[in-house]
Amino acid sequence: MKFENNNKEVIKRITKRSLKSNKVRNIFTILAIVLTTFMISSVFSIGISFLKNYKTMNLRLQGNKATTFLEKPTESQINKIKSLKLHDSIGYEINVGKVVLDSLTKNKTSILIRYSDEEDYEKQMKPCISDIEGKYPEKENEVMASKKALKFLGKGNAKIGDKIKVPCNINGEVVNNEFVLSGYYTTYGIIEDAGYLLVSEKFVHTNNLSLEKNGTLFITIKNKYKNTASDVLNKEVSLKDNQKFNFNYDITNDTTETMMITIVLISIIALFIVLSGYLLIYNVLYIAVTKDINFYGLLKTIGTSPRQIKKIVKGQAIRISIIGIPVGLALGAIVSFVIVPVVLDAMNSGNYSAAMPSVVSFNPVIFIATTLFSLLTVLLSCRKPAKIASSISPTEALRYTGSKTKKQKKNRKSTNGGKLYKMAWYNVFREKKRAILVFLSLFMGIITFLSVNTFLNSISVENYIEKYVKNDFILTNESGEGDKIDEAIINKIKYIKGIKTVNTSKSSYLQLEMNEDVLLPAIKEVYKRFGSTPEDINEILKSIEEDPSKLSTAVIGIDDELITSFNEDSKEKIDIAAFKSGKLILLDSWSYGENYKNIKGNLTIKNVDTNDSLNAEVKVVNDNENVLPSGLPAELTLPTIYVSNSALEKLDSNCINYTLYINVDEKYESIISNKLKNLSNKCGVDFESKVEETKGFNNSQIVMNILGSGISIILIFIGILNFVNVMITGVNTRVKELAIMESIGMTKKQIKKMLTFEGLYYAVITTLFISTIGMAIIYGVYKLTKEIADYAAFAFPIVPLALLLIFIFLVCLVTPTIVFKLLSKNSVTDRIREE
Template identity: 25%
Template sequence: MNSYTGLTGKYLKGQKKRSLLTILGIILSVTLLTSIGTIGMSYRDKLIRQTMQDFGDYHVSINDIQGEAVPKVKNNSFVETTGIVSREGYAVIKETEEKVKQEDPYAAPYRYLNVKGYDAEAMKMLQVQLDSGRLPENKAEIILSSSSLRYFPAQPKLGDKVKLNLGLRKVKSTGEVKKINGLGDFGWDLDELFQGQFQREYTVVGFLKSTRSSTWSSRYIFPAITFQDYKHIENQKKHFMYVKMKSMNGVQEKTEAMMSSLQLGQVDYDAAKQLDKDNFIKNVRIEYNNELLRLYGKSIYQGVNSSLILAFAAVIVIIMICTIAVIYNTFNISILERISQFGMLRCIGATPAQIRKIVLQEAALLSLIGIPIGILTGTLFMKVLFYNISLLALGFLNDMRMVISVPILLTAGVLGLLSVFLSAIGPAKQASRVSPLEALQNLGSTKIDRITTVKRSLFVTNLFGIVGQFASRNLRRNKKRFRITAFSMIVSIIIFIVFSGLVNFIQQATRVSGAEYSYSLSYDGPSKRIDDKVYQHIAKLDAVQQSYKFYNSQVTAIIPKDKINQKYYELTKDRYVVTEGEGYRTDNNFLMSFGDNGLEAMRSKLISGTIDKEKMNRENGVIVQQKISMITQKGQELIIDQTQFKVGDHINIHTVEGGHNKYQTVTVAGIVDEDLLSKGYTQSQVITFFTTSKVYSKITGNDAYPRIFILADPDQPNQAITDYLKALVEKDAGFNYQDRVAELTQAKNDAVTFSIILYGFIGVIVLIAFLNIVNTVSTNLILRTKEFAVLKAIGMTQKEVRKMIVLESIFYGLFASVVGITLGTALSYSIQMLFAGAVSTAWTIPWYSIGIAFAGAIITTLLATIWPMYQLNKVNIVEALRREN
């Protein structure tokens, strides 16, 4: 050994258990950082791919731009690549049958194909999905919608040739060409006339996959796609352009500058989320694919970007504090054990700087071992997790692939190294400050207060006796040791509450709105009434788990001013403009009923109130759905209560249809956040009142139900259901049904997979917290072996020593729980407020997490005493008194 620092390696080898424990702390910390980074990148990758599939892989769309401007956009210096789409024309598949028109007076006069020409980039950007076949490669090839095939006189197959008479849709009464709003092509006129212009023959090379979010017009207007290379563009023909910028920085500013340079006249800018929304185009309409941009942190809403950055930065800082706390405690305990050793080094000439160097050198050596292993274990842990997800073969996350990012691995390593050195600085300074004399007496940092300065607790003494008094005063007579141990536990509790809150926030923010049902049967005939015999037949099918009659009517409601959520009112003042009495009149509300069995099933959804059918029938009782999910003008997703009704409140409503203009009073019997078949918050800014079928009939004067929701038994084959529904449609064209079995199964699988990932992550947090507490508490007790021997020597029994240790642990747990829960809850709230710029949800006190944290802290501290007490039982009093810690 040439210098004092040469002792570092010898100590690490001589204290293998302590060294391994420190390395384990480093490994767990780096594993946590690596896991979080990897799962974050992987989930982001999945979201990006899913968003591209749902909304397209482009940044900006330019709708209805003339051909002469297309090359200018394509060659703009900001633009990386473009996809181009244009309408080739409409083609009539068949005229709508008279029987269908009789059953549905609003039926379109024809079943149309809407033929559009895509270039290769447009097909790629708009993520054209096929059921079978391939994409078209020239203008003589076409892909058809799978749902359109049954309307062809002879159903086309792959390789077949189809002749289409392409032309225009006109309004018969005026002769004007039918105006089409956007690429979605919604709507028709009842007196619509088709005017053919030219014929084309196409070879069918593929069939388009039916979209999950089919629109009300999709039964009559079906998409068809052919190929166009757009090498020669007609100057006066309108096109749709989909643009990917070279850089996503300042997308909005670049787009506006580009469009300004084209001098196209009136341009309408909008941050639309999807292609098929009803776009009223003026001259040219600009839409930003904000759903995709926000995943890259490049949303056109700066508030969204900064909110996400700040929130994620806060999460990383908390993780850093957690890792520093774990490693700091390990190093600090190591220093406490070796105070006398450092004193000997000081006596033989070691300077404070050399002592600090020894500790920091230990930190470096342990980092070189622990950090690479931590990165490896974090990666392997993610490998195992993703492998298990793939075995489950679940929905949304089934194709979630593991993304190993070198920057993430390097960041985890650097943050781990930074954590280790930040953790070691304090103990290193502490070791160098101890005087040789104090260190040799083993007082240093464990110097205790005089017994007279430690106050007695009469409450503890009366409750637990003299042993309780010893336990209480032991905690307070060494403030340094108490703070170290308590700090370790507090940090662990904070981390658990914060990350449990994050899990709940993510689950709430990612809930997708929509109804959870297997099949929906509706009747669009003139009567708008389904015969009870149909419902009874469906209810008796073995494959049907539950079926609900669905009554629905639009109602006008007077909303008292003091019952409107003020925050919602500030965002939507235009909704509350017509005053009537002491409130505002709102027209777009709904009175609904799922029948009496549906009302019973809604009990599980209640937030407050009760469901008493007889009482509701007497008092016109309703269940009010208040919570919605909305996008603000700043791009913020907001989950908010529209109103603040309470059980017992009265509301005046009347139906919009049927001439029932007289207001009737309904009584709030309960509050729900979701309707019976919902899997999330509604995105419609309406207030829904659920009631019994009798109250519905009394208020509306109508007892007809035009729809039935069916929940299939997952353990039974569904063939009997689909056979019966198909037979109804063939027998009566007024019937129409929707099959959502596959979609519902996928949604449930998504929830399971997401829970596995989130709670697996929580499991890692709990493991680190558990080891942190056990390490700190148990080491604290082992360091006091001599002290316990003294207590035994003066007459304290082994049982009383054990009781004292247990009480100390409980007191530690109680103190740490109060402080940790308070700080953890405050931090949980703060982080959710940081996210509020992008996604705002109602925050509630996390009582469930608080309860687990409290119980976990007490149980963990008790478990931490088991091994030290076992060791103390084996130690002879004389040997313990001679021992140096």
């Protein structure tokens, strides 16, 4: 009968003293735990913060959380909509009027006055604005203003309580009103030339305004009903003749796929970190156990049970974790609150950078989960070493070499087995699990580095510029209304020193003639994407038949140089001569989907004011290179239509200049940039500069390179550390074996050569893995990157791969001989006798 001793205090003392006697081991283990904990918390902090801020940005650009609208609703309609319970929130806005000032007309800007009820303001509007100071107006003479409105009024420095006098057009009458500023806020909508004044409910009642006469109902549909809400609302709610539900396209739908891909990438990186951390911790503890295996064998001889030995090994690991995990979490917290905002700022460069916040999402769950995950990793890592230490007998401990004894093959020739490269091959795989762990660790570190490098090179500034920035400067009249870029401005720009070319794109709102070959497929395809049923589409077609003016849309005019440039870049060539003469009309392929190449026929464009018309053959084109200007809003989301400038001027002699594409001499770039920026501010048009976009993108690239390379280098360091640990263990546990081989005639030079072969095998096999599986992973990373950024171009990391492999080969070839040299200073006799 076996009685287990109960020496808890002794076990604790042994655990503590064993820790003190292995300071180097402790440093390695603590470092492994700190790195694993730090990297897991950092990656998830950056990832979650980015995803939340990205979602906020898209809400801000959308302007309002609501995606369904009904103008001038009645009380019964509102009650019916509420009873359907499709909504998260229902609010309303009343259009009060607009501010009338010569300065606004001159600068081609506007200030709209409106009232938002509590539900609309709190739940639908607030998530899309920021920097809110003060409160929503309650008194009749109070007003809340967007900062843009205050800027347009010349009151940019106004404070809460200040009086603001504005002439307001309400119900067709201009009335001078004096308001007291109750608050202000920042807007982020895509329309740059509109500001807003929010008035109180009392002001609305005083001016005899109501929801049914002047308002719009805003409905935020629940996610689970987004695809069916249009059918239910149109079926269940009785509408008046001039009413219809408008289902605004939810911009957040476009970002769902991007967010999912980002989550996948973050998860892959986190998985690599966890596995690499596990391998490092496992190897360090495994080395510690194998090094002290004689000690555990001696403990067995004095009555220590296997369970108690497991407690000693696990107790050491847990005590080390108590130091390593808090340090890793502290470093992760520092990164979260110091480096993450910098990273997010860098990632936000672009047209909508102001709308993207740089808020750190401090989530305690991340740090709690990281702590548990790191602790679990440590416990799993020490499980195998603890099992080895607890199960070994004192006799086995004395002759333990770190590998299982294998049955020798019969008739094994001594000359064949005596070759150094074959002996090295046998030694590498004598402990298969250990070899696989080293290969995995080296492979993952290198592949992570190369994957990050591929990701960053694929989204390089050069690729972005080549895809999206074809010209040095672009001036755009985004509203498409009012002649903000007149001929005098164009001539002024042309005479600026250093200007090489100025290409003009024009626009005019004209009416299309309905036809089944060209327009009908586009209308069906687009509304099908928006979730409309065949019955809805029939209703739309019926409304067009009753009111052909619904087919009014902006026709974009293209000058000769721009269309030539488009034809050079496009894979689908067009008849340039036919386009220039007005015999060919181009349509953007977005509205037609994948079958756009099958669209053929003629299209008629009419100017209803002059009765002039143009009937020409159409060609649907895919502007992948973004050479052509983007289209302007149309009531029925019609395809963007392009004709030559000369053809458009014949249809409408008053067509406006929509976009200017300006290219300059490089040495005058900065001077011209300042002049054009000032000019664009005066005209109220959008200004884009290749220099500014490149600068902003370069800043983001630098930060992302530092962050990505930092994570990758740490993982490579973990892989190298694992290899070095394994080689130290391999040589250390074989000191006696190598001494015996030396005693029977093997020279030190031959031993070093054999160990060098071992290192070479590690390097070569790792290289083979990288050249096969690794290349597939790298290409997969590029494909994911392409989904996130359509301008990404595959860049094979030849130079980083070559430098990395050279480094790996050097480490793998040099480490074994250095370890042997350090452990073979004593004589052969002393090494054979050493316990």
